[in-house]
Amino acid sequence: MASEYITIQSKDSGHFRAYLALPPRGIGPGLVLCHEIFGANATMRELAHIYAEEGYVVAVPDLYWREEPGLEFDYTSSDWQHAYRLGEAFDFDLGVEDVGATLDALRERPEVRTETTASMAGRRERPDTPVSAPREPGRGLFGGAGGVFWRGRRSAKESGGAGLGSREGPHDAGLTGPSEREAPGGLSVVGFSLGGRLAYLAACRLEGVSCGVSYYGTGIEDHLDEANHLSGRLVVHLPENDKFVPETGREAIASHFAESRNVEVYRYPRAERGFARRGTDSYNRPAATIAYQRTLGALKREMGPYFDLSRLWDTHLMHTMADKNVDAIMKGLVEAPYLNHVPTRTGGAGKEKVAAFYRDHFIGQMPPDTRLLPLSRTVGATQLVEEALLSFTHSNVIDWLLPGVAPTHRYIEIPLVCVATFRGEKIHRLQTYWDQASVLVQIGRMTADAQPVAGIECARKIVNEDLPSNELIERTPT
Structure with a gap:
C-alpha cells in the first residue's frame, strides 16, 4: 500500500x-x-x-x-x-x-x-446496480451459460435454469471487466x-x-x-x-x-x-x-467507491469450486484474510495458513457429484450473505466438513449460509455456517429419534415450503 x-x-x-x-x-x-x-x-x-x-x-x-x-x-x-x-x-x-x-x-x-x-445523480447507475461489462460468448459462471448448480461445468440448460453466475437483461456482468462501477x-x-x-x-x-x-x-x-x-x-x-x-x-x-x-x-x-x-x-x-x-x-x-461484490463473490466461487485454483483464490483475498467454518472451526488466519488450508484440506476434497444450489443472496456495502444448498455423496474424506470421519458413502444435503466481508475489491473475512447435527444424522453418527434434531428433512424444507412443520414439537417428551 x-x-x-x-x-x-x-x-x-x-x-x-x-x-x-x-x-x-x-x-x-x-x-x-x-x-x-x-x-x-x-x-x-x-x-x-x-x-x-x-x-x-x-x-x-x-x-x-x-x-x-x-x-x-x-x-x-x-x-x-x-x-x-x-x-x-x-x-x-x-x-x-x-x-x-x-x-x-x-x-x-x-x-x-x-x-x-x-452532481452525478442524473448520469450514473444506482449504487445497487450490477456492473455492465461484456461476457465471453457462451460462458457462464462455471463455463456454461450460467449454471444454477455447481457441478463440474454444468450449463443452465442441463440444470434447468439461470443461477449463480447468470444475470438476465442488460446487467449481465459476467466475470470479465471492472468490478467497480462509475x-x-x-x-x-x-x-x-x-x-x-x-x-x-x-x-x-x-x-x-x-x-x-x-x-x-x-x-x-x-x-x-x-x-x-x-x-x-x-x-x-x-x-x-x-x-x-x-x-x-x-x-x-x-x-x-x-x-x-x-x-x-x-x-x-x-x-x-x-x-x-x-x-x-x-x-x-x-x-x-x-x-x-x-x-x-x-x-x-x-x-463511493462502489464495487460489485456479487460478481467478486462469483469469481471466488469459480476459483474455489470449479477451477480449484489456490493461487487465483488467494489473489482475491486481502493480505491478512480470515477463513472459518463455524461448526468445525476449520480454516485459518493469515495468507499462508489460509492458502495451506485451501491447498491441503479443501481443494480436491469435494466429491465428484457435489452440487451447490444458490437460494438467496443479500448484498450490503461491505458484506455479502449467500444462502445455498450443498449436496454430495460422502465418498471421500472432507476435512473442512467432517474432519476425522472416514467416508460413509451416504448422500447428504446441507443448507449453508456464507458471510463474506470485503475490504474494497478483496475478501477480508469468510465465515460459513451449517447445522452439523443434521450432517451427523445423515451419516449415521447421530440418531434423530433420540435427539431434537433432523436429517435431510432440514434441506428438503428449505426448497419446499409445503413440507410439514413442528414435527419435533409434536413428539412425546422423554
Whole structure:
C-alpha cells in the first residue's frame, strides 16, 4: 500500500504534516482521519491503510502541530496523562481550520475524486446496480451459460435454469471487466474522541464535506445547534459506557437527531470509549465491527467507491469450486484474510495458513457429484450473505466438513449460509455456517429419534415450503 508524508499549509500560514495512504487503484474519494488525544500514532496510520484498502485516499493530519509537531503517544499510563492534558487544552476552532486545510490539500491532489453523488445523480447507475461489462460468448459462471448448480461445468440448460453466475437483461456482468462501477467521489471526515468532535464540527462548519463520522466525540451535545448547517450526511457512534459523555449528553444527541433524515445516531450497549481502538483493553470487536460497517455504508452512499461484490463473490466461487485454483483464490483475498467454518472451526488466519488450508484440506476434497444450489443472496456495502444448498455423496474424506470421519458413502444435503466481508475489491473475512447435527444424522453418527434434531428433512424444507412443520414439537417428551 503506497503511503507518504505530505506537508499542508494552514489557514494562518503555518505548516503541518499529514500521513497519506493511497488505495490499490491509486485513485478514489478523499478521507480525512482525525486522531484521538494520542496523536497521529501507529494505530491511526494502520487505520489509514485499512480505509485506503476500501478505496479511499486517506490523510491523517498532525493536529498537535501547534503544540509540538510529530507528537504521538502509546496507551501507557504516563502517555495517557500527557495526552489527556493536551486534549484538555486543545483549540477546536483552530482544529477545524486544520481539518479544512487538509481537505483543501486532498481536493488539489490528482488521486482524489471530488465530484459528489448529488452532481452525478442524473448520469450514473444506482449504487445497487450490477456492473455492465461484456461476457465471453457462451460462458457462464462455471463455463456454461450460467449454471444454477455447481457441478463440474454444468450449463443452465442441463440444470434447468439461470443461477449463480447468470444475470438476465442488460446487467449481465459476467466475470470479465471492472468490478467497480462509475464512482462519484467526494471528501469526508472520520474522527475518534477528540477527532470525533472535530469530524462533527467539520461536517457542520465546512463546505463540501460529503459525510462526517464521529466515534465517541466529546462535547457534541454542546454544539447541537451547529447541525442546522449540515449539508452532507452525519454518523455518530455513542458507546454506553463513556465517562466523558454523560448519559444526559448521549440522550440529548439521540433526541436532537431522532427525526433527521441525514443523521444516523447509533448506541452501543456495554461498549466503552475507545471501543474501535484495536490492541487495547477498551476494544470491543462486535461494536467495532458493526460501527465500521455502518461507517462504510454511509461513506459509500455519499461518495463511493462502489464495487460489485456479487460478481467478486462469483469469481471466488469459480476459483474455489470449479477451477480449484489456490493461487487465483488467494489473489482475491486481502493480505491478512480470515477463513472459518463455524461448526468445525476449520480454516485459518493469515495468507499462508489460509492458502495451506485451501491447498491441503479443501481443494480436491469435494466429491465428484457435489452440487451447490444458490437460494438467496443479500448484498450490503461491505458484506455479502449467500444462502445455498450443498449436496454430495460422502465418498471421500472432507476435512473442512467432517474432519476425522472416514467416508460413509451416504448422500447428504446441507443448507449453508456464507458471510463474506470485503475490504474494497478483496475478501477480508469468510465465515460459513451449517447445522452439523443434521450432517451427523445423515451419516449415521447421530440418531434423530433420540435427539431434537433432523436429517435431510432440514434441506428438503428449505426448497419446499409445503413440507410439514413442528414435527419435533409434536413428539412425546422423554
